[in-house]
Amino acid sequence: MNLLTVSGSPHVHDHQNVKSIMYGVVVAMIPAIFVSVYFFGLDSARVIFISVSACLFFEWAIQKYLLKGALTINDGSALVTGVLLAFNVPSNLPAWMIIVGALVSIGIAKMSFGGLGKNPFNPALIGRVFLLISFPVQMTSWPIPKALFSSSVTDAITGPTTLGILKEGLNAGKTVQELMANSGFPGYVNDMVGAQGGSLGEISAIALLIGAIYMLLRRIITWHIPVAYAGSAIIFSGILWLVDPTRYIDPAMHMLAGGMILGVFFMATDMSSSPMSPKGQIVYGVGAGLLTIMIRVWGAYPEGVSFAILIMNAFTPLINKAFKPRRFGEVIIKK
Amino acid sequence: MKTFKLGGIHPGENKLSAGAAIEILPLPTQVCIPVSQNLGAPSKVVVEKGAVIRTGQLIAKGEAFISSNVHSSVSGKVTKIDSVIDTSGYKRPAVYIDVEGDEWEESIDRSQDIISDIRLSREEIISRLNETGIVGLGGATFPSHVKLMIPEGKKAEYLLINGVECEPYLTSDHRLMLERGREMMIGVKILMKGLNVTKAYIGIERNKPDAIDHLLKISAEFPGIEIIPLKVKYPQGGEKQLIKAVLNREVPSGKLPIEVGCVVNNVGTALAVYEAVQKNKPLIDRVVTVTGKSLKKPSNLLVRIGTPVNQLIDFAGGLPEDTGKVINGGPMMGKALTSLEVPVVKGTSGILILPENESRRIPVINCIRCARCISVCPMGLEPVLLAQLSENQVYEAAEKEHILDCIECGSCQYTCPAGRPLLDYLRLGKNKVGVIIRNRGKK
Secondary structure (H helix, E strand, O other), X not given: OOOXXXXXXXXXXXXXXXXXXXXXXXXXXXXXXXXXXXXXXXXXXXXXXXXXXXXXXXXXXXXXXXXXXXXXXXXXXXXXXXXXXXXXXXXXXXXXXXXXXXXXXXXXXXHHHOOOOOXXXXXXXXXXHHHHHHXXXXXXXXXXXXXXXXXXXXXXXXXXXXXXXXXXHHXXXXXXXXXXXXXXXXXXXXXXXXXXXXXXXXXXXXXXXHHHHHHHHOOOOOOHHHHHHHHHHHHHHHHHHHHOOOOOXXXXXXXXXXXXXXXXXXXXXXXXXXXXXXXXXXXXXXXXXXXXXXXXXXXXXXXXXXXXXHHHHHHHHHHHHHOOOOOOOOOOOOO | OEOOOOOOEOOOOOOOOOOOOEEEOOOOOEEEEEOOOOOOOOOEEOOOOOOEEOEOOEEEEOOOOOOOOEEOOOOEEEEEEEEEEOOOOOEEEEEEEEEOOXXXXXXXXXXXXXXXXXXXXXXXXXXXXXXXXXXXXXOOOOEHHHHHOOOOOOOOOEEEEEOOOOOOOOXXXXXXXXXXXXXXXXXXXXXXXXXXXXXXEEEEEOOOHHHHHHHHHHHHHOOOEEEEEEOOOEOOOOHHHHHHHHHOOOOOOXXXXXXXOEXXXXXXXXXXXXXXXXXXXXXXXXXXXXXXXXXXXXXXXXXXXXXXXXXXXXXXXXXXXXXXXXXXXXXXXXXXXXXXXXXXXXXXOEEEEEEHHHOOOOXXXXXXXXXXXXXXXXXXXXXXXXXXXXXXXXXXXHHHOOHHHOXXXXXXXXXXXXXXXXXXXXHHHHHHHHHHHHHXXXX
16 A cells, blocks of 8 residues: 555645746736737837846846755746836836846845745835936836827827826926816826826726736735725825815826826735735835825825835834734733 | 634535435444543553453543543453554554454443433533543543533533534534434533533534524424524634634633633534433444545444544545545544554544545745735734744744644645645644743743
8 A cells, every 4th residue: 555645734725826826916917018018019018028037037047056046936926026027117118227127126126035925125116216216317208108099009209107297397386287287198087098108017007906806806915905005095195185286186196197006906015025914014005105195295206106115115024013913812911 | 694703714615425324333343442532631441451341331540630531332352451553643552352242331221212301410410421431522532521610710601512513524513413413402401401501502504504404493492502503614613713603702812711601512522421411321432424535435434432444444435546645533633644553532523535636735935925824813823923933943932922822723824825834833833832831830
């Protein structure tokens, strides 16, 4: 007779593994990939291809030659980082810059901390912020897609994003209403569908929301971080907007413009850099929402999602310590 | 539908043997009865080699407060008093008996009549359960008579009967409620009398609708006993989870159910109590589920204690070709057996045979901090953190993070996408913390 296998309980597993989670995230990003290719053309496919290849290559090379460990590129996490990095850059970014971004994402932000699950910061965001600071011109000149259903799909014009237009205009003393009435302003519908200037993955709120629903249904993410993040951003920007609608952007525009939806569902929910208990996730989400609006409204940059999430990533270990799950039968000791 | 709120999982139910009526397993030719089958101190052997004994005769006496008598499950001759590797994987003293006929002790009522009139007083019930070696049959094998002795200053309000059977595959409690419901209900009445309570709840998950219907029907004859259907969720059979689900009371950390006025017993125990009190029958047999996807005939068998496991498997169609693992108990909390010679003991609720392709764990990779272990933990612990502390051998820190609250249900490891052996580390940590606390007491 064959030998019996002996191991501790449990003897069954629910058969979701890291790979299926990572590929689930990739599936959730497919609608946004299609939208970006639709609006930015093959340039967008080029960026995604270079970013993914570079991320996979750096992970492979670092594992094989520097760490000399088991190869991990099949687990899908480098693939996710690659797509997310591509989502966070303009579609006309030179290839070498994308490769530098990938090296920073995988090499510095992920592998130097121990690889999968050990990164304290979201690797794709570290890559993006590195590029933004190093190459501010290239990182903020956005190809502008023509409005939906116009004759040509793309053109070579570059210009500011929705948030860029507003920031610049407000600084120049114009009101929000004047800026939004301007003919070049994308408006709510275009921002929702994706006909706006911006990084290639952030433009379409609808495509990102479809992916988000898929991730929620597959339990890849839970509602805590997205709801807390979006909720606090809406409430905070809503208060400002009620105070002075001429100087502050309304909450709906805050949600649709820039990287808000991408950040809320895909970036802030990165498992290794976000808190673990539901309470902690809510605190983290609320913090990220407040910071995003603060940076957008009072900061030098028109966009605040990346910085807000990275700052909250830095607080994650403290949040994990301070906000524990409620224990069963917790005995509350009164002082 | 009632259930507990915190954590929990829903593994594939696989109740393959749910439709198989309880069959009586033919007597084996030899039994091996471990004399330490209960939680607590081992019992002292009171028979000698060569002795001719009857079915139901005392062979080991429990002398400590938490210990329990063991009786012969067959008649025949004691061939040796030796040791055996039992289902826990440890060597334990055991009495080996060669079976000759089936001569029962005359004091045992073997008729089929159901006796519903409870004549024994509370004290007599407790001493009868002690004499007959009744222990909790849900798996923990805590001596039942001790459970009825409520500590000074505490008061039992409710008796909870566990008919949840939340472990996948297992169906012995299900069949028992269906086929021997009336006797089981009388057993509940006896336990109520023993505890001096007027209200009992029987919690049953709704994946056993026939058992719920049957007990609801006969419960009219048993005032004070209420049937509570529960949503299917693991580990609802954990006593703390069951109390939470049925009564919405939370047993404080580190305390027993009596702290919130509850005593929990399993339905199998209730039946054993009935037989002990009304029929004077010691605990010498029990219903065991023998099951597995490749097994020819998944069954529920009434088995004499001490019967080797392989006889049960043979009766259910023989060991399948593709067997990879044989488990004593269910797939979530059961123990993998190292041999098929081990005897059935009082705590054996099922024998599960897993095929080779389901016997191996998934490869272990880095924790991705997905926090699923935290969200499924029914005790609200952080398994990832506790496993890490235990792996790094900082057991004092693990104690502060309440590692002792862990009920070892395995939900964390079941759900871990990185295949991390969380429960292995938690068990190790609990053990080490236990040693630290005992040493602290000595100083």
